[in-house]
Amino acid sequence: MVSSSSSSGSVVVVGAGMVAHRFVESLTARDPEGRWSVTVLGDEKYEPYDRVGLTGYFGGKTAEDLALDARVLTHERVSVRTGSRVVRIDRENCEVATADGATHRYDRLVLATGSFAARLALDGFDHEGCFVYRTLDDVAGIRVWVARRTAQLGRPLRGAVVGGGLLGLEAAGALQAEGVAPFVLQSNERLMSAQLDLGGAKALERLIEARGIDVRTSSVTTRVDADRSGAVCGLELRDGSWEPVDIVVFTVGVRPRDELARAAGLRVDPRGGVVIDGGCDTSDPAILAIGEVASFEGQCIGLVAPGYAMAEVAATRLLGGEAAFPGFDTSAKLKLSGVEVASFGDAFAETPNALDVTYADPVSGVYKKLVLSDDAQTLLGGILVGDASAYTALRPLVGRALGGDPAAYLMPSDLAPAPQGDLPADAIVCSCNGVTAGTVRDAVTEHDCADAAEVKACTKAGAACGSCFTLLKKLVAAELAASGKEVSNGLCEHFSFTRAQLFDAVRVSGLKTFTAIVERFGTGRGCDICKPALASILASLYSEHVLSGELATMQDTNDHVMANIQRDGSYSVVPRIPGGEITPEGLVVIGEVARDFGLYTKITGGQRIDLFGARLDQLPAIWKRLVDAGFESGHAYGKSLRTVKSCVGSTWCRYGVQDSVGMAVQLELRYRGLRSPHKLKFGVSGCARECAEARGKDIGVIATEAGWNLYVGGNGGFTPRHAVLFAEGLDDDGLLRAIDRFLMFYIRTADRLQRTAPWVEEYEGGLEALKGVVFDDTLGVADDLDRAMASHIDAYEDEWAATLADPEKLKRFQSFVNAPEVADPSLAYVAERGQARPATEEERTSGTVFIGGTTLAVRS
Amino acid sequence: MTILDATTPEAETMTTDPWTRVCRVDDLLVERGAAALIDGRQIALFRTFDGRIYATDQIDPFSGAAVLSRGIVGDRAGVPTVASPMYKQVFDLRTGACLDTQGKEPLSVRVHPVAVTDGVVFVRISGDPR
Numbered sequence: 001m002v003s004s005s006s007s008s009g010s011v012v013v014v015g016a017g018m019v020a021h022r023f024v025e026s027l028t029a030r031d032p033e034g035r036w037s038v039t040v041l042g043d044e045k046y047e048p049y050d051r052v053g054l055t056g057y058f059g060g061k062t063a064e065d066l067a068l069d070a071r072v073l074t075h076e077r078v079s080v081r082t083g084s085r086v087v088r089i090d091r092e093n094c095e096v097a098t099a100d101g102a103t104h105r106y107d108r109l110v111l112a113t114g115s116f117a118a119r120l121a122l123d124g125f126d127h128e129g130c131f132v133y134r135t136l137d138d139v140a141g142i143r144v145w146v147a148r149r150t151a152q153l154g155r156p157l158r159g160a161v162v163g164g165g166l167l168g169l170e171a172a173g174a175l176q177a178e179g180v181a182p183f184v185l186q187s188n189e190r191l192m193s194a195q196l197d198l199g200g201a202k203a204l205e206r207l208i209e210a211r212g213i214d215v216r217t218s219s220v221t222t223r224v225d226a227d228r229s230g231a232v233c234g235l236e237l238r239d240g241s242w243e244p245v246d247i248v249v250f251t252v253g254v255r256p257r258d259e260l261a262r263a264a265g266l267r268v269d270p271r272g273g274v275v276i277d278g279g280c281d282t283s284d285p286a287i288l289a290i291g292e293v294a295s296f297e298g299q300c301i302g303l304v305a306p307g308y309a310m311a312e313v314a315a316t317r318l319l320g321g322e323a324a325f326p327g328f329d330t331s332a333k334l335k336l337s338g339v340e341v342a343s344f345g346d347a348f349a350e351t352p353n354a355l356d357v358t359y360a361d362p363v364s365g366v367y368k369k370l371v372l373s374d375d376a377q378t379l380l381g382g383i384l385v386g387d388a389s390a391y392t393a394l395r396p397l398v399g400r401a402l403g404g405d406p407a408a409y410l411m412p413s414d415l416a417p418a419p420q421g422d423l424p425a426d427a428i429v430c431s432c433n434g435v436t437a438g439t440v441r442d443a444v445t446e447h448d449c450a451d452a453a454e455v456k457a458c459t460k461a462g463a464a465c466g467s468c469f470t471l472l473k474k475l476v477a478a479e480l481a482a483s484g485k486e487v488s489n490g491l492c493e494h495f496s497f498t499r500a501q502l503f504d505a506v507r508v509s510g511l512k513t514f515t516a517i518v519e520r521f522g523t524g525r526g527c528d529i530c531k532p533a534l535a536s537i538l539a540s541l542y543s544e545h546v547l548s549g550e551l552a553t554m555q556d557t558n559d560h561v562m563a564n565i566q567r568d569g570s571y572s573v574v575p576r577i578p579g580g581e582i583t584p585e586g587l588v589v590i591g592e593v594a595r596d597f598g599l600y601t602k603i604t605g606g607q608r609i610d611l612f613g614a615r616l617d618q619l620p621a622i623w624k625r626l627v628d629a630g631f632e633s634g635h636a637y638g639k640s641l642r643t644v645k646s647c648v649g650s651t652w653c654r655y656g657v658q659d660s661v662g663m664a665v666q667l668e669l670r671y672r673g674l675r676s677p678h679k680l681k682f683g684v685s686g687c688a689r690e691c692a693e694a695r696g697k698d699i700g701v702i703a704t705e706a707g708w709n710l711y712v713g714g715n716g717g718f719t720p721r722h723a724v725l726f727a728e729g730l731d732d733d734g735l736l737r738a739i740d741r742f743l744m745f746y747i748r749t750a751d752r753l754q755r756t757a758p759w760v761e762e763y764e765g766g767l768e769a770l771k772g773v774v775f776d777d778t779l780g781v782a783d784d785l786d787r788a789m790a791s792h793i794d795a796y797e798d799e800w801a802a803t804l805a806d807p808e809k810l811k812r813f814q815s816f817v818n819a820p821e822v823a824d825p826s827l828a829y830v831a832e833r834g835q836a837r838p839a840t841e842e843e844r845t846s847g848t849v850f851i852g853g854t855t856l857a858v859r860s
Numbered sequence: 861m862t863i864l865d866a867t868t869p870e871a872e873t874m875t876t877d878p879w880t881r882v883c884r885v886d887d888l889l890v891e892r893g894a895a896a897l898i899d900g901r902q903i904a905l906f907r908t909f910d911g912r913i914y915a916t917d918q919i920d921p922f923s924g925a926a927v928l929s930r931g932i933v934g935d936r937a938g939v940p941t942v943a944s945p946m947y948k949q950v951f952d953l954r955t956g957a958c959l960d961t962q963g964k965e966p967l968s969v970r971v972h973p974v975a976v977t978d979g980v981v982f983v984r985i986s987g988d989p990r
């Protein structure tokens with residue numbers, strides 16, 4: 001029954017909202033031959049009105065003022081019925097029925113039913129005086145209630161807005177305009193959390209407060225109370241507090257009105273919304289859906305611009321044209337007078353490797369952030385709070401190369417734009433320490449800093465959380481190049497080699513001690529950068545014990561005592577639990593050791609158990625117990641294999657297709673102790689459901705019916721990245737060989753502290769080139785890599801067991817060279833949730849009761 | 861006998877005996893510190909590659925933890941140094957001055973005179989702990 005575009009037919013539109021209006025306008029304006037006649041059925045009693053401008057009602061606009069262009073609806077082939085709610089779609093007969101019993105036949109049906117405003121399912125959500133904020137009737141109701149209640153109570157009202165998003169803030173402003181003192185309750189820690197990061201949200205909070213609207217973040221409403229007349233009188237919050245209120249407006253989000261479509265058996269997204277394709281077609285070719293009710297690629301968006309885009313697509317296609325919905329633009333701007341906020345594009349820097357540049361001026365309440373691609377060239381998105389004047393100009397630049405000017409928008413608008421290119425001098429590069437691009441450049445040009453490390457020392461940029469260091473390095477390199485200076489890639493002042501060059505130098509020369517290497521290739525006596533790097537290189541080449549000979553002097557404290565240093569100078573102990581699989585007996589031993597030594601215990605994120613608060617001198621006794629029970633070092637301290645996380649796999653899980661635990665254990669035992677440029681983490685999942693989160697790991701293995709799929713280069717941490725597919729359908733041997741080579745090649749060529757993710761990304765020729773090296777031996781090194789790995793596997797010994805067997809090594813664990821039996825007197829603990837934790841400075845000085853050192857009950 | 865400080869232990873012993881015998885030189889590993897306890901105060905001792913011995917307070921002024929002896933020993937432009945194992949600030953072993961503050965306000969560590977007599981290490985504690 002679908003009419004062809006040449007013959008005339010009838011379109012029925014369900015819903016008379018903004019998007020329906022645009023659809024009708026677009027369809028009739030381009031249909032001079034009159035191919036379609038349109039019936040619009042809307043359940044509100046008004047003809048389509050400007051919902052976006054709804055708040056204008058409180059500024060004095062009437063329903064007439066808000067009405068959308070009436071000429072569209074008075075067109076000769078358009079009829080609009082207000083107050084008529086569609087209750088059923090009869091797809092077989094191509095008919096819809098309305099609540100008053102009328103039926104309308106269609107050739108094409110367009111669903112434009114929008115959304116309804118959600119309320120929280122709280123006790124008392126529907127008391128008198130509780131509102132949502134969506135329709136003309138809602139705002140009219142609010143106005144009437146405020147007037148009546150104010151008169152009854154004889155005082156100004158206090159109002160709560162539940163939900164601190166775009167809409168909530170607008171509603172708070174509206175209440176204020178009506179003389180109500182509003183406060184906003186936001187359940188999480190950020191206002192406008194869909195659009196703003198924490199920095200932006202905090203700046204916004206200050207602006208909102210300055211406008212006289214109280215903001216309470218992390219506040220969850222748990223109940224609404226009414227007085228005896230049934231009128232709302234208060235709110236209870238999750239922290240137990242109670243707030244008196246006279247009106248409550250819920251702005252906690254919207255839900256697509258897909259109930260008609262659901263009942264008619266159209267495809268509906270599990271999260272709500274009528275599923276459409278790029279042409280706005282639903283699962284029934286005679287029915288289209290547009291606006292907020294439509295779900296495209298799993299998303300419904302509560303903004304009008306995408307709805308208008310869909311309206312255009314639908315009209316074009318009904319007229320026989322080609323058009324496709326391009327996807328959502330989620331850019332948004334807050335409409336609250338005196339408070340400028342905008343967010344556009346990839347505002348949260350979710351693009352892999354995105355960099356961000358922030359300008360913040362807390363005094364004037366301005367926070368601006370631009371998100372840039374990893375080469376700082378392309379604008380990806382941004383957040384503007386306090387001064388959104390740049391929004392209109394910046395938004396179109398999303399996805400384009402960023403010339404000189406756009407970044408200058410970060411600066412206060414009264415300053416002249418940056419001269420040319422690059423980041424403006426005012427742009428904050430390091431937000432922890434408030435260092436601007438200009439300061440960084442000056443460090444290079446005025447203060448002769450020769451590399452990023454020197455700039456860091458000189459300006460403090462990158463010296464706090466470190467997250468800006470990549471951007472810093474790029475800026476410094478660009479500035480050095482611009483001033484004609486050489487960019488040093490050396491490790492530190494002692495070696496002018498990169499780690500990869502040093503690796504080759506050490507390998508080819510055959511030198512095995514620090515003294516010999518530094519005398520031949522470097523200068524001085526080394527430092528905390530080159531010594532651990534060389535220790536790692538020597539360990540990869542010769543598998544010697546971390547404490548043997550001069551190697552011991554090169555280790556960071558963690559590797560030196562084979563434990564992780566904690567903030568108070570005590571250590572943590574992590575026994576290896578391969579694949580996360582542990583016997584009940586093993587658990588008992590760990591529990592007993594923790595109890596006997598008074599150690600705080602915690603399950604780690606890596607499927608094992610961490611024991612905290614061990615003194616240096618306790619480590620051997622603790623490990624004696626663990627080694628005797630069959631445990632070995634978990635290398636939680638080393639730049640080496642950490643854990644191989646596994647899911648339960650085919651042994652137990654009804655979906656598993658291979659034994660993921662068995663493979664995880666095999667991998668962990670194969671690569672344990674392998675020293676590398678940075679730590680290595682693996683994951684093995686027994687099927688594509690991926691419960692082991694293997695794709696977040698350096699090496700991810702996922703079982704399929706056809707064999708193992710191998711993924712490489714995943715990372716959590718500061719810059720999370722998913723691992724990418726490296727090979728499919730491998731058998732056990734093929735998998736091990738591929739991993740052997742991949743890892744050994746990484747160990748030889750990566751930079752110091754470079755995880756596999758950035759290494760893969762920066763490797764010349766990319767993933768394809770690496771596949772070549774591993775599978776096709778394009779560099780002719782495969783045999784060498786295989787041999788190197790085989791010799792690591794052969795030479796592996798548990799470094800804790802070896803240490804316990806050597807009295808010379810054990811001497812390193814004495815507390816004091818002149819008092820080996822005395823425990824470190826500086827350690828102090830207090831009990832918390834049944835375990836010990838380090839005392840705070842305050843607790844120490846105030847003499848609050850504490851446990852002096854963890855217990856020493858057992859010492860063999 | 862090697863004396864690294866102007867005053868000899870003998871001369872001082874006459875009056876107040878401020879020198880404390882701590883350990884043998886051989887008890888100290890080259891380029892790896894050791895902690896010592898002198899009258900309840902924690903001291904870090906370092907033996908550098910060229911055979912010199914230095915003493916500093918054991919408490920790292922940046923973290924407040926008693927850990928300096930566990931840092932990596934090396935040099936910066938020829939100056940003997942230790943890097944705190946906690947947050948990697950670098951100290952001049954001769955003066956206690958901070959050579960790399962890692963972006964923090966500089967804090968120095970107190971150093972103590974060291975003397976070696978017949979293979980035995982003596983330390984003279986100077987100043988109050990800070």
Ligand code: SRM
Pocket residue numbers: 564565566572573574602603604605606607608609610636642643679681696697714715716717718719755
């Ligand atoms: C114990 C544990 C937290 C917990 O209680 O769950 C932990 C604790 C530490 N992590 Fe972690 N990480 C732990 C799991 C993780 C995970 C999750 C995972 O492995 O599944 C991640 C993200 C995944 C990843 O690495 O890609 C993680 C990302 C980091 C990072 C960031 C690495 C990056 O590439 O950006 C660091 C910093 C670093 O290594 O430079 C770090 C560093 C640290 C250090 C070593 C910080 C330090 O230098 O003192 C912490 C001390 C551990 C200790 O004393 O035992 N930790 N850390 C987890 C130990 C797992 C284990 O059994 O070995």
Ligand SMILES: Cc1cc2nc3c(=O)[nH]c(=O)nc-3n(C[C@H](O)[C@H](O)[C@H](O)COP(=O)(O)OP(=O)(O)OC[C@H]3O[C@@H](n4cnc5c(N)ncnc54)[C@H](O)[C@@H]3O)c2cc1C
Pocket residue numbers: 014015016017018019020041042043044051052053054055084085086087112113114115133134135167170257260290291292293301302303304305307333335
């Ligand atoms: C106060 C406020 C401010 C806003 N500000 C902005 C903004 O600044 N920027 C922005 O992009 N967006 C804003 N929005 C959102 C914007 O208004 C919506 O995205 C837009 O109106 C969606 O249009 P629509 O036609 O899809 O749905 P609607 O406008 O909701 O229209 C759907 C209509 O269908 C009717 N209907 C539903 N079911 C039936 C049925 N069975 N039978 C008959 N009729 C039915 C409904 O009653 C409604 O009238 C704001 C919304 C509000 C409430």
Ligand code: SF4
Pocket residue numbers: none
């Ligand atoms: S996230 Fe990791 S590094 Fe940070 S505090 Fe937790 S354990 Fe320590």
Ligand code: FES
Pocket residue numbers: 429430431432433461462463464465466467468469
């Ligand atoms: S942003 Fe520069 S150190 Fe945190």
